[in-house]
Amino acid sequence: MPLVIPDISLSIAAPEVGLAILICVVVIADLFTSMENKAGMGVLSLAGVAILALIVLFQWGGGAQTTFSGFYIADDFSSFVKLVVFLTTIFTILLSLQYAKVEKINYGEFYVMILFAAFGMLVMASGNDLISIYLGLETMSISSYVLVSFIRHDPLSREAGLKYFLMGAFASGILLYGIALTYGLTGATSLTEIATALSGPQGAAIADDPVMVFSMILIVSGFGFKLALVPFHMWLPDAYTGAPTSIAAFMSVAVKMATVAAIIRVFFIAFPALAGKWNLLFWLLTVFTMVWGNVAAIAQTNLKRMLAYSSIAHAGYIMLGIVATTKIVGGKVVFTPDGLSAVLFYLVAYMVTNLGAFGMLIYLCREDFRGDNIEDWRGIGQDHPWAGMAFVVFFLSLGGFPPTAGFVGKLLLFGTAIQNEYYWLAVIGILTSAISIYYYFRVVMVMYMEPRGESQPAIEFSKAPSIFVALVVLVIATIYLGLFPGSIITAAKSSVAGLL
Amino acid sequence: MAGLFLFYLMAVVTVAGAVGVVSLPNPLYSVLSLIAAFLGLAGLYLTLNAEFIAVVQVVIYAGAIMVLFLFVVMLLDLRREERIPLRLPVQKFTGALIGVGLFAVIMKVIFSGSLLTGAKGAFPAERVSEIGNTQVLGKILLTDYLLPFQAMGVLLFVGVIGAVVLARRRAD
Numbered sequence: 001m002p003l004v005i006p007d008i009s010l011s012i013a014a015p016e017v018g019l020a021i022l023i024c025v026v027v028i029a030d031l032f033t034s035m036e037n038k039a040g041m042g043v044l045s046l047a048g049v050a051i052l053a054l055i056v057l058f059q060w061g062g063g064a065q066t067t068f069s070g071f072y073i074a075d076d077f078s079s080f081v082k083l084v085v086f087l088t089t090i091f092t093i094l095l096s097l098q099y100a101k102v103e104k105i106n107y108g109e110f111y112v113m114i115l116f117a118a119f120g121m122l123v124m125a126s127g128n129d130l131i132s133i134y135l136g137l138e139t140m141s142i143s144s145y146v147l148v149s150f151i152r153h154d155p156l157s158r159e160a161g162l163k164y165f166l167m168g169a170f171a172s173g174i175l176l177y178g179i180a181l182t183y184g185l186t187g188a189t190s191l192t193e194i195a196t197a198l199s200g201p202q203g204a205a206i207a208d209d210p211v212m213v214f215s216m217i218l219i220v221s222g223f224g225f226k227l228a229l230v231p232f233h234m235w236l237p238d239a240y241t242g243a244p245t246s247i248a249a250f251m252s253v254a255v256k257m258a259t260v261a262a263i264i265r266v267f268f269i270a271f272p273a274l275a276g277k278w279n280l281l282f283w284l285l286t287v288f289t290m291v292w293g294n295v296a297a298i299a300q301t302n303l304k305r306m307l308a309y310s311s312i313a314h315a316g317y318i319m320l321g322i323v324a325t326t327k328i329v330g331g332k333v334v335f336t337p338d339g340l341s342a343v344l345f346y347l348v349a350y351m352v353t354n355l356g357a358f359g360m361l362i363y364l365c366r367e368d369f370r371g372d373n374i375e376d377w378r379g380i381g382q383d384h385p386w387a388g389m390a391f392v393v394f395f396l397s398l399g400g401f402p403p404t405a406g407f408v409g410k411l412l413l414f415g416t417a418i419q420n421e422y423y424w425l426a427v428i429g430i431l432t433s434a435i436s437i438y439y440y441f442r443v444v445m446v447m448y449m450e451p452r453g454e455s456q457p458a459i460e461f462s463k464a465p466s467i468f469v470a471l472v473v474l475v476i477a478t479i480y481l482g483l484f485p486g487s488i489i490t491a492a493k494s495s496v497a498g499l500l
Numbered sequence: 501m502a503g504l505f506l507f508y509l510m511a512v513v514t515v516a517g518a519v520g521v522v523s524l525p526n527p528l529y530s531v532l533s534l535i536a537a538f539l540g541l542a543g544l545y546l547t548l549n550a551e552f553i554a555v556v557q558v559v560i561y562a563g564a565i566m567v568l569f570l571f572v573v574m575l576l577d578l579r580r581e582e583r584i585p586l587r588l589p590v591q592k593f594t595g596a597l598i599g600v601g602l603f604a605v606i607m608k609v610i611f612s613g614s615l616l617t618g619a620k621g622a623f624p625a626e627r628v629s630e631i632g633n634t635q636v637l638g639k640i641l642l643t644d645y646l647l648p649f650q651a652m653g654v655l656l657f658v659g660v661i662g663a664v665v666l667a668r669r670r671a672d
Contacts, residue, residue: 001631001635001636001639003639003643004643005643006643006644006646008646020654023654023657027661068646068647069643069644069645069646069647071645071646071647071648072647107665109661109664109665112661113658113661113662113665116654116657116658116661119654120654123651129648131645131648132647132648132651135648135651135652135655136651138655139651139654139655139658142655142658142659142662143658143662145662146658146661146662146665146666149666150665152666161666183620183621184620185613185615185620186620187620187621188621202615205615206615209613209614209615210609210612210613211609211610211612211613211615212613212615214606214609214613
């Protein structure tokens with residue numbers, strides 16, 4: 001067997017290569033940094049990620065390029081996802097710089113693990129093969145397990161990490177089993193080769209084989225676990241509540257973004273032949289997720305837990321867009337890119353909003369007072385009008401009110417659903433968002449209507465400039481995207497145009 | 501036929517070993533049971549004509565890693581673990597019921613599919629034994645599968661750093 005070196009271009013994979021180098025630099029620099037200066041590692045990671053984000057921007061519009069023997073693809077879709085991941089990483093680090101000191105988790109490895117998770121997400125976004133997507137997913141998940149249990153002196157955080165780890169390992173096993181069965185039937189793990197096998201002469205027989213349907217169900221469940229769709233959501237509320245708040249924010253946005261990217265690639269590129277079947281499955285999961293996420297959030301008294309359930313509900317809205325992409329015209333499946341571009345816009349809107357909402361919790365948090373219960377926010381609206389207003393903006397956007405980013409996102413999603421005749425889905429979506437208004441505005445009511453109790457500690461927001469800057473940028477971005485969503489929508493449209 | 505018999509034998513050994521790991525009360529027995537599971541897995545690799553991976557499985561997992569596990573268990577001086585009663589005793593029963601049900605479904609599906617058999621992919625067993633097991637693996641890993649190979653390296657790096665982070669003593 002002669003040794004044929006395939007054509008490998010590192011410049012196409014520049015974001016991943018650069019991030020791997022950055023990780024090594026931070027790991028080594030961490031050895032020479034004293035305990036007091038660990039925030040410097042955060043600043044170093046921040047600068048590195050900002051440069052990598054610029055590299056991704058330069059790659060934008062370059063068309064689809066594959067390398068590493070077809071394992072890796074760089075196109076506008078992957079660039080879009082990578083930009084969202086990098087922006088989330090930047091905001092997470094900004095929110096963590098001082099918060100890590102408050103929680104006494106100020107180690108260099110904290111930032112290294114965030115970068116590792118981002119690396120896994122990039123590999124997922126550019127994965128053109130089930131193997132590389134799985135490896136990216138696993139890198140992302142293992143770093144998240146460690147990040148969730150990072151507050152080691154807090155039993156809640158340890159418990160969260162263990163639960164997340166057990167459920168996540170189980171989900172990975174299910175996903176792998178699905179991948180193995182798919183390989184057994186099609187003889188391929190590459191997404192394009194699976195699609196070729198399914199559309200070839202034997203394709204119809206393979207697509208109808210019960211094993212193929214079963215392996216597709218396994219893959220759906222595996223991704224469903226990672227995205228926390230109901231009924232695979234059990235780990236999420238505990239994991240987010242126990243995790244450091246900035247990590248909960250990071251996971252709720254970046255992990256969702258990467259998993260959705262992988263779902264879009266796997267199902268729309270590898271399994272269009274089974275679209276009727278997986279679309280029905282996703283339809284069911286979407287309805288369960290939207291309903292249960294919103295209903296369960298009503299009963300929460302802990303803000304972090306409420307935001308966790310709200311993030312489950314938002315995963316449901318995102319899936320609604322993916323379901324609505326598939327349109328069945330006269331027994332034939334047609335994919336309309338509007339659904340996917342709505343999903344991408346919604347994820348950007350959700351990024352600025354949810355990072356902001358979790359960021360407000362970090363803003364209030366200090367060493368002797370975590371401030372993550374709803375009643376801890378009593379009277380803040382009257383005493384600190386600006387902070388109160390910022391939180392109201394984020395809640396408006398989460399609930400989907402104009403003029404915020406969340407409104408435009410939901411408008412696009414429900415609009416596509418109605419256009420492609422998913423009326424029930426749109427109705428359930430709108431009704432459940434109406435439910436969500438109740439629990440978001442309960443917090444607003446507590447902030448403005450209830451006076452601060454005698455025994456409650458005085459409000460003292462964090463004085464760190466990094467948190468303040470991040471929150472100001474996020475508030476402005478939330479309103480800006482609500483008023484002028486055009487540029488992001490155009491970018492989202494052009495990034496999915498080459499995909500379907 | 502002999503191959504099929506060997507497959508079932510090894511599969512039973514692997515599953516029994518795995519069940520032993522989670523159900524035996526003494527951690528030492530769990531570790532020993534894990535060796536049985538690893539050996540069964542190595543046997544499964546052999547029935548798939550993957551001799552190199554089978555040997556690596558025995559040398560690294562059943563050998564090196566298990567010794568490490570045993571050392572840790574003995575150094576930690578673990579007692580018989582205390583069993584905390586389940587809050588809902590029906591959990592065990594429903595869990596077992598769902599597990600058995602899922603197993604039955606999987607069995608039915610696997611045996612009803614007709615297309616799963618036969619060699620697939622670019623490297624069926626005959627081709628691999630023609631070139632040589634180790635040679636194929638080495639060349640493939642460093643050419644076509646370079647990206648997964650490198651990503652695996654990053655994944656192991658995450659594991660190492662993550663383990664250190666979670667296991668070390670607090671600085672203060």
